[in-house]
Amino acid sequence: MSPLVEVKNLRKYFSVIRGFWQRRKEYVKAVEDVSFSIRQGETVGLVGESGCGKTTIGRTILRLIAPTAGEVFFKKRSLFALGDEELRKTRKMMGVVFQDPYTSLNPRMNIQSIVGEPLKTHSNLKGLELQERVIGLLGQVGLKEDALYRYPHEFSGGQRQRIGIARALAMDPEFIVLDEPTSALDVSVQAQVLNLIIELQKKLNLTYLFISHDLIVVNYIADRIMVMYLGRIVETGPANTIFNHPLHPYAKALISAVPIPDVHQQRKEILLQGNVPSPINVPSGCSFHTRCPEIKNEICKREVPPLKKIDEEHYVACHLV
């Protein structure tokens, strides 16, 4: 199958100005040389700790922020080369659901205008036709018609996230970036939203990039997982392989640290020393070498390890593997 989304050598630096008289210009290297592809109909999970660049990748893929270098192909067309008109057409095929359902919905708009806004921008639907389409969308995410004229504050967290999903579905997209869609929700509500996300994927043949820091959720929902550390992908592979037999020392530590909700499946955790280094001064060579419990070679400090193929679809960026 051909990839729906292809990312090649993506880089995103944010400039920060520092120092006396603000004379020093430095860069936060949020995303550093990232390449991957997502196939039609699959769910790719992107995991990592806060500040590792997960969200930045999600937003750059949608061209919500401009990249520093690299390319993103959506259906084989370079997203960054598109003109305004073409970009708007392409954007119809992409959707996004944000993390916090409390801040991603405008409190002064009612549900009809929130969900109907993309329809107004991209299609000619008006009046009753528009309303019918909105009702249809709300039905898809399990909300009733009476929600139309209500405002976001009248809904619970789970319901708001459903509204966010309805908005993302408005233009019948093929690809949706889900940026931590359930991390603000309680477990029982999270289960409802996850079920909905999976159900919609089957029904509408959607492709997901699922960003999360919750490895249990990602393992549950994703076909493939990518593990990020300081702006780079350190390991990628099928969900089961990554979750049960990770190879990269960071992936091992990260996965072993997840508390498993079962008394008999407790794993021996690998405790990492210290904190994540600042993305402004990324360590030389392998960016994980300062905290790596398995480090042996000098090469880790000098050279950036490339992603090496271990198995079908399983890639690891580590000198020791």
Added chain:
Amino acid sequence: MREILLEVKKLETHFFVYEGIVKTLNKIDLTIYKEETLGIVGETGCGKSVTALSILGLVPSPGKIVGGKILFEGQDLLKKEKEKMRKIRGSKISMIFQNPTSSLNPVFTVGDRLTAVIRNHQKVSKEEARKRAIEMFKQVGLPDPRRTLRKYPHELSGGMQQRVMIAAALSCEPSLLIADEPTTALDVTIQAQILNLMEGLKEKLKTSILLITHNLGIVAKICDRVAIMYAGEFVEEAPIEEIFENPKHPYSKGLLESIPKVTQKGKLETIGGTVCDLLDPPSGCRFHARCPSSMEICQKERPGQAKIGKNHFVFCHLYNS
């Protein structure tokens, strides 16, 4: 028989708001034994934190404890005068909060914070307090304690701030440590470090821990016993093996089933309906409207405690006969 450290009896905490009276805690009973870790689990707004604040006598206005007893080492905390309560807080019972960034004062160094706590509760000289602070910093694993003492909260990462909070909470060797979601704001690898630290210190100082969390994974990892809370009432209390293998209350079952499993990927079970409004809670069992096995009696009477096994209690009419 284990010794009882803290006993909460028929505790009622209400919040008096414009719309009426919110009955946040509805005559709850709770026992904490010496040297154990008890987890309180429940969803947002079920009264977990209010339970902790009630024990410490810190219920914020417009909340008020309207009935019940809190027996700590044989004495009723609710009858203590303000001054005496102050002496107990921080020395015998101390607390760490969810967000370390907002619970440290940004204009004082973390050393000031720690020495203030020590000198408040013990008659020691400044020099002695400083020595103890350094000793505490060493115990919680902060690097270079002498220098860290002079740092301000913003110079430390989230994990290090939480270590400072733990150092302050344990500096007077309390017999009870209340931890309200201590790792929710932290990444998983840092979370693993903090949980390990808490477990180690608990062994060393023979402290009991009351851990409030919504993460059942953490409960499985470090708790001895767990109490599950729903809408201001405890619904089940059991040793952790029991709760994961043999949950009895329909709400506990629903809660456990709604967590994504590590091994299988089926559709997630969900609990129907939404959490009840505590302003106007349902009669009888507060869970009856959402309960799959609700009976007639559930709407009328509040279920009493039924004993399932050793230390395993459930509040449900299904088991009351």
